[in-house]
Amino acid sequence: MKVIGLIGGMSWESSAEYYRIINQEVRRRLGGVHSARSLMWSMDFGTIEQLQHAGDWPALTAEMAAAARRLEAGGADFIVICTNTMHRMADAVSAAVAIPLLHIADPTAQRIVSAGLRRVGLIGTAFTMEQDFYRGRLAARFGLDVIVPDEPDRRTVHGIIYHELVAGIIRDESRRAYRAVIRRLVERGAEAVIMGCTEIMLLISQADSAVPVFDTTEIHALSAVDLALA
Incomplete structure (x- = not known):
């Protein structure tokens, strides 16, 4: 099983749904008490929201790329950005790491x-x-x-x-x-x-x-x- 690298916290309300859906589906497919191999880097959405509404996309891009690199260093096999909006910098995130990005x-x-x-x-x-x-x-x-x-x-x-x-x-x-x-x-x-x-x-x-x-x-x-x- 590959390790899923999740960039979450934007907001944690939906990131919790990702974690639930992924683990329920792995258990459904594999049976028993199986669960997903995953890592999550969870952002402080208070900071992210302020940067979004200030239009500071370069700072947001740097935050997202850094999160992806942390997940890659931790052993993730691919990256999942747990938010639609932050796919604005999907290309930059993908370029920051050698592992694939699964675009939403x-x-x-x-x-x-x-x-x-x-x-x-x-x-x-x-x-x-x-x-x-x-x-x-x-x-x-x-x-x-x-x-x-x-x-x-x-x-x-x-x-x-x-x-x-x-x-x-x-x-x-x-x-x-x-x-x-x-x-x-x-x-x-x-x-x-x-x-x-x-x-x-x-x-x-x-x-x-x-x-x-x-x-x-x-x-x-x-x-x-x-x-x-x-």
Whole structure:
């Protein structure tokens, strides 16, 4: 079994879900009391969040590359970044180490393509929805037509992530707000919705959407198990 190197803590709420999903899946596949061989470098999200909103991406890139090198030195066989937003510096993280990086967008897109879908709605942090590092990869590598909420809805989605979900706060009012955002994406032609922030799965599920929902946290974690056991 390969050693999974997890860059977590962004937030720890979703990193805990990665750890749970990965270990439950290894036990399901191997039986008995098997669990995953893994290492996690957990960031202080207070520092990360401040740098994100200050737009200090060079400092964030340095933090992420250093985390990847620590995991490599500790014996990790590949790297998993346990957050969508910080894949903004995925190329720099990959270049910092000699071991592979399992990009969160790729297995998600592969599932969407396999389902015969093309036009997808993307919800996540403002960074993920508005910048090209994520949407561009989905379009260029997989031919997906990605649409994002309008500006007021993007503010709503982003605010709920940073003021509630990263702190483990789950509110029915916020769930209703997300359902409305998804409904408007579907009205604009979205055939599916990507939950493009690893905390969103704490708030909504397939039951909250009329179209298929692709949970990047679960997909990424299960893909890490695939690679670990390959």
